[in-house]
Amino acid sequence: MKRLAGLTLAAVIASQSLLAQDYEQRRRRLIEKMARVEDGKLHYHSIAARLWLREGIPGAEKKLRELLQGDVSGDMFWMFPMTAIAYLDRGQLSDSARALMRRSWKTYYPFRGDTENHWLLYYTSMYLMAQMWPEMGGEGWFNGKSSKENLEEARRWIESWVKLTTTKGQGEYDCTHYIGVYLLPLSYLAAWAEDPRMKKQASMMIEWIAADFAVESLDGIYVGSHARTDDRQVVEKWRGVSADFAWLLFGQGKETPPFGGYSLYYALADGPEPPAIIRAIATDRSRPYTHLEKKRTRNRWRFNDELHGQVYKTTYMTKDYAVSSDQGGVLQPVQQHSWDVTWRVDDPEGVHNTLFSLHPYSGMVELEEYFTFSPDFGTEAVWRSKTTYDSPDKLLGGSPYEKIVQSEDAVIALYDIPPGTRFPHINGFFSKDLQEFVEDASGWIFCRGGRTWIAYRPLAPHVWKPIEGGGRRLFSPYLKNGTVVQAAGMDEFPNLDAFRKAVLALPLKFSLEPAPRVEFRTLRGRMIEFAYGQTPRIDGRPLDYAGWPAFGGPFLKGKAGEPRLVMTHGGVRRVLDFGTLTVSESRAARTK
């Protein structure tokens, strides 16, 4: 067994060295793809790519002039390409083009936004541009502040965000899209900040976020729960920015379009390849593991005594599938995804490789908690851009009436929806790509996704409704409701019937009145006792939310409240200490 483990580790290390050779190739390939477009199709990102490559500059400058002399818009999404262009210029643009860029930071007023990803982009751009023009007074900036003031304000915000994130967890945690929005500015600061402290801090945060992603990456797919994802990626798990970064950073998955420009800008800023240990964590699925994380909610402006609520995540990872969850409730507005089973597929494009259920909650209380919307217009203001928010059919979003517990690859979600609640039903997502689907007389549903057996026990009657784009929606209009799910690998059971028999042999007791309650012994032998609204018990012990770690698993460890992340893999130990702003790495001595 030890020999096998040694061989596996050797194989992982060997594959890592191959990946390491490929990173620069992938990076360059991405940049070249963006740069080598016709002049007429140039935009900010392709201008920046040409500057990096030092080719096609006359066309790039011409287009830059057109863009800046036109109707500028985009807020911080304009600021970050402009910052890249300014730093990649390196004497290639004319003085007049440079003057035009400089003037644009006076003539255009970018809005600062209303959430942390906006603010990190905004303040990173302000920091770097103020650094570039250190003597500029307030008359040179849209906000009337001098470069010195802007730089200092940006530094304060960035440092406060780092401290908050590394001690209390990320607010927009594990986002399939916004991971790019965080990695991009951090790569800028790591590359272009002159202050060694800011530079170091940013490079450490890149590792922190990359490790956070790596440990929940299933062959490049960011398994959830997620603070935010989107309507498409919640079912087609590959289709998003996280896949861009999995490919670029870890060489996982397949080359993407890319879905956002974030990975390009990361590449343009010479964003670093994660150290070998993080790449190994992303790719080593030789043994199943449970990984815990503690995060925080987005800022809650109203209805709470504390600005941030706690988020308790559990992820169980194997080589073939992952099960992941939070504790339920509204932890983020609008785009939360609370739990699912996700299975690996060789080519994820177009595949809906996931299964989950949710209560499709929509309410102004949620929106007013997290936003400053006016009550009469808030819901409409959201669905104008997040079009499914107020849809009864939606497959995205948290609910205050959903509570979740997970033990390894078993997850239980309970629902207790008050009468009169908008959309009083449960939606279960059953993919078009499920196979061997059986509705058993016992009440269990058995099926297979990729190389994963899945058992799903709805606790209340349901009907099936078609989903546009494929698959079926389990629709259950019962207010007291629930779902019990057990997953297993195909190498554990030779066929569906063997899996079925094993699951049917598991003790399951449940009741729905007065509130949903379940007792279930899992396939792994754990006894879960879970009553809606009460602390779940596993093997007789209540879950220790108070002692929940910031990171807890075989690869990542960190105590909540302490700005320290310890990574371990294959005898290597790497420590990010944000308290001392140091990185240390050691290798365990070999034992004979």
Next chain:
Amino acid sequence: MWIAAAALCANGEHRLHALGVTTKGWVVGAALLPSGVFVKKSGGAWVNEGYRHPLLTAMAWLPGKPDTLFLAAGDGVIRIDAQGRWRVLTDETVTELQDISAGAGGLLAFGHTTGFQVSEDGGATWREISAGLPRRYGKAVRLDRLRKGRVVIGTENGFYVSDNLGGSWRLAGAAGFQAMRVEQSPHDASLWLAVTQRGGIFRSTDGGVTFEATARDPAAGRNLYDIAFDPTDARRIAVCGWGPGVLVSEDGGVTWEARNRGLPRPDVWSIAFDPDKPGRLYASVHEDALYVSEDAGRTWRADGLPGSIILKMAFVPAGGAK
């Protein structure tokens, strides 16, 4: 708010300023159509002055100094000086301001997502005044125009009053309701009016110390957004909201009458009386236009800014900020 108070001592000419957007469905990062500060020029045309800005919620100016405006904005307090120059006065610690007020002694105060702050030096420096509040969401704020140190604020749980500029707070009324706006009469410093989310209209006759729910409140259960005292008529007050549209009182806020004839929908964000034209009242109708009435709201006609969301209007004495 100093709109009305300034009107009483001005030379009879004011310009209507409107804060809002004309982009429907705007989200952060999207292209922004004309937005921010709109000023109605003497010929009647609306001009979008200064930068385009997507989230301006209120404005104020120091007593006797209307040439400098202070805006409550999504990204801080913005000062616009007499030359039209913009300057953000606050830092990274405040966001999404909901209201701003100027008061006796040259004080400024604003409310934002996590509290209330005050400045005693024209906005150069700010200090927190939220200590002691059970919840800090800063929706509404008014500094007393005569009594320095008195401030009335609106929170997610009603209105609070302080006589020592936030040194200590006392619940003044509307407990359990999200506050939306509070205003002090320009005629009678003891008369204050406050409106709420679903709780209706509250009235104070003791200088903002206590607020009582209005009897026979026609807006109870609906959301009200703005209050306007008529500078030309001490007994006339208007409030507006979604559902009730425009409500006008001719008896100092004791009884109310809906006046929506001619409005396309009864969803109104802001209202303002013209201090130079008795009986003229403006109302901003959601994503429709600004409307004007020459008879204190009895009839209405459209008056520009089609498709807009105007969150706040104010009459600024002429010669004020560009």
